[in-house]
Amino acid sequence: MNTIYALFPVLIIVAASLLVMILEVFLKREDRSYLAYISLLFLIAAAAGCVKFWDKGYSYFDGNLSLSNLSLFFCFILIIATFLVILISMKYLTLQNANYGEYYVLLLFALSGMIIMVSSSDLIVIFLGLEVLSLSSYALAGLRREDEKSNEAAVKYFLLGSFASAFLVFGIAFLYGATQATAIPSIVEGLQSGSSFGTLGLVGLGLVVIGFGFKVAVVPFHMWTPDVYQGAPTPITAFFSVGPKAVGFAVLLRIFIPYFKDALESQLMFGLLWIIAAITMIAGNLIALRQTNVKRILAYSSIAHAGYLMVAILAQDTQSLVFYLTAYLFMNIGAFAAVIALGKKDHEYLELEDYKGIGFRYPWIGATFAVFLISLAGFPPTGGFLAKFYVFSAAVRQGLVSLVIIGVLASLVSVFYYLRIIIYMYMKEPSYDVEINIDNPSLFLALFLCLYGVLQLGIFPGNILVLISQAVAALPF
Amino acid sequence: MAHFLFFLLAIICIASVLGMIISKDQAYTALFLIVAFVCMGGLFGLLEAPFIAAVQIIIYAGAIMILFIFVVMMINLRKGVGPEKKKWTMYFAVVIAAVLVVELVLTLKGTLEPISSAALESLGSPTDLGRLLFTKYLYPFEITSILIIAALVGAIVLVKKRDKE
Numbered sequence: 001m002n003t004i005y006a007l008f009p010v011l012i013i014v015a016a017s018l019l020v021m022i023l024e025v026f027l028k029r030e031d032r033s034y035l036a037y038i039s040l041l042f043l044i045a046a047a048a049g050c051v052k053f054w055d056k057g058y059s060y061f062d063g064n065l066s067l068s069n070l071s072l073f074f075c076f077i078l079i080i081a082t083f084l085v086i087l088i089s090m091k092y093l094t095l096q097n098a099n100y101g102e103y104y105v106l107l108l109f110a111l112s113g114m115i116i117m118v119s120s121s122d123l124i125v126i127f128l129g130l131e132v133l134s135l136s137s138y139a140l141a142g143l144r145r146e147d148e149k150s151n152e153a154a155v156k157y158f159l160l161g162s163f164a165s166a167f168l169v170f171g172i173a174f175l176y177g178a179t180q181a182t183a184i185p186s187i188v189e190g191l192q193s194g195s196s197f198g199t200l201g202l203v204g205l206g207l208v209v210i211g212f213g214f215k216v217a218v219v220p221f222h223m224w225t226p227d228v229y230q231g232a233p234t235p236i237t238a239f240f241s242v243g244p245k246a247v248g249f250a251v252l253l254r255i256f257i258p259y260f261k262d263a264l265e266s267q268l269m270f271g272l273l274w275i276i277a278a279i280t281m282i283a284g285n286l287i288a289l290r291q292t293n294v295k296r297i298l299a300y301s302s303i304a305h306a307g308y309l310m311v312a313i314l315a316q317d318t319q320s321l322v323f324y325l326t327a328y329l330f331m332n333i334g335a336f337a338a339v340i341a342l343g344k345k346d347h348e349y350l351e352l353e354d355y356k357g358i359g360f361r362y363p364w365i366g367a368t369f370a371v372f373l374i375s376l377a378g379f380p381p382t383g384g385f386l387a388k389f390y391v392f393s394a395a396v397r398q399g400l401v402s403l404v405i406i407g408v409l410a411s412l413v414s415v416f417y418y419l420r421i422i423i424y425m426y427m428k429e430p431s432y433d434v435e436i437n438i439d440n441p442s443l444f445l446a447l448f449l450c451l452y453g454v455l456q457l458g459i460f461p462g463n464i465l466v467l468i469s470q471a472v473a474a475l476p477f
Numbered sequence: 478m479a480h481f482l483f484f485l486l487a488i489i490c491i492a493s494v495l496g497m498i499i500s501k502d503q504a505y506t507a508l509f510l511i512v513a514f515v516c517m518g519g520l521f522g523l524l525e526a527p528f529i530a531a532v533q534i535i536i537y538a539g540a541i542m543i544l545f546i547f548v549v550m551m552i553n554l555r556k557g558v559g560p561e562k563k564k565w566t567m568y569f570a571v572v573i574a575a576v577l578v579v580e581l582v583l584t585l586k587g588t589l590e591p592i593s594s595a596a597l598e599s600l601g602s603p604t605d606l607g608r609l610l611f612t613k614y615l616y617p618f619e620i621t622s623i624l625i626i627a628a629l630v631g632a633i634v635l636v637k638k639r640d641k642e
Contacts, residue, residue, distance in 0.1 A: 141633055
């Protein structure tokens, strides 16, 4: 239905960020946490909107903006992700000397960009949404201005991100040249009809894959990830590891799942993505073995997870992809929340050495962190296990046995570095005291919510699976 | 008249690009580049694409050039650092230039006949572009406003002075 209500989720997020921007001027430095509460309220309103629009199929601007169930589901999990990120950053910002009101403004702008991306199937709109997301992200990465690493992260992200955007625009231009369309369904149709511009279209698709491959951090476009993840403020790292990845895959899914339906036309791209998926899983996990900084370990782990998600795209199984992204959201933000919990004024504990004996000194943080790591490694009874199980079984059904074997072997390797953190936490004697600030209620709320999410998805995934299958039922988008 | 203007602009354009490459002084290089951009704008105007002509002058000769000059000023690079002269870069450049020439010839082949003015009539007229921008492309156009404000906020937060603790 064509109605202006379809604008509600985007508009409310933009309104929230503008309001926060204005209020920031009038609030004293100590009162900045009100900005967080206001943002959270608006996020709840936007989430409620998403729930209310379920099954309504609202659209506007001639379908440039269309809230299909799948779009709404993505909007919803992105809003949850931002909600959790704001919860884990409230105290962090004062502790780590980065208490700018603009933090929330930029975070909400990034969210609005992501919502724009997932609720459209027009590549121009998607590109603009991606730019809104990226520009806010560059600034967020460099928010700790006194910190050299944070500056390095911002510059690196900005330079490489601009390159990736350029590749993406170039690809969109090629696709337009080949199919005279910017809407994804017409592009896919045009490519499958086997026009004389076949090569042009393939080049375009390849460039689009490079552009998004950068954003979702798959090998070989992952070089920026560890440095940016390490340098950015930790809550922002949590955000980067979930948000851009989810929207990147949401767009890749819209393009490639219909495109792969025609196996003959898409052989080349299929092979290309197959190779990307395989080397991402292998390289991500192997390099993670050598890291000693927890943020870097999690960075490489997120690269490896992008590989598993790519397997879901190749298996042409939207349901398992969406489930994986949902589970990944909770376990990854949870893991970063636990890392943030281990911090005090002007200092964060990020080296593996710091984690010796944490499990006994701070039993709750240690235990929840261990659960998230187990989930990331893919053990039952957590969401991470089921997510991997669904993706790999969908891939086997699709006949991608060798890719699944690579995936399973790679995740066996990953068990080593996840368990290594747990071993440090529980089986090593601390050589020095780790003092942390535990007066941080919002962070513990976030930890609890993530723990709940991981276990709910792992033990009773039924409700979520029903929702996802409803969302996917409306295909093609 | 049109022919005369075309050759005039083309010659000035090529001359200033040559000047830009040959000149050692960074500031002169930038100025030559402006002249080249303005001539390009004029050429677009001759092709009855007034909007592109205006954009060429406003954005390239205006905004982008100012950025160039700012950078030249800030890093105080009056005398440019000469590029490292290696044999293989030279050969590489020759190969790429040859490829470009071939590409140009292939593109021009068959398109050299004068294009009928009927085809040109509505090419990039500001009215049509404006109408498209506010109808078909309204949503992307509005998103651009969010994009700009996000960029502004991001830039300001990274450079503004810190308030006292």
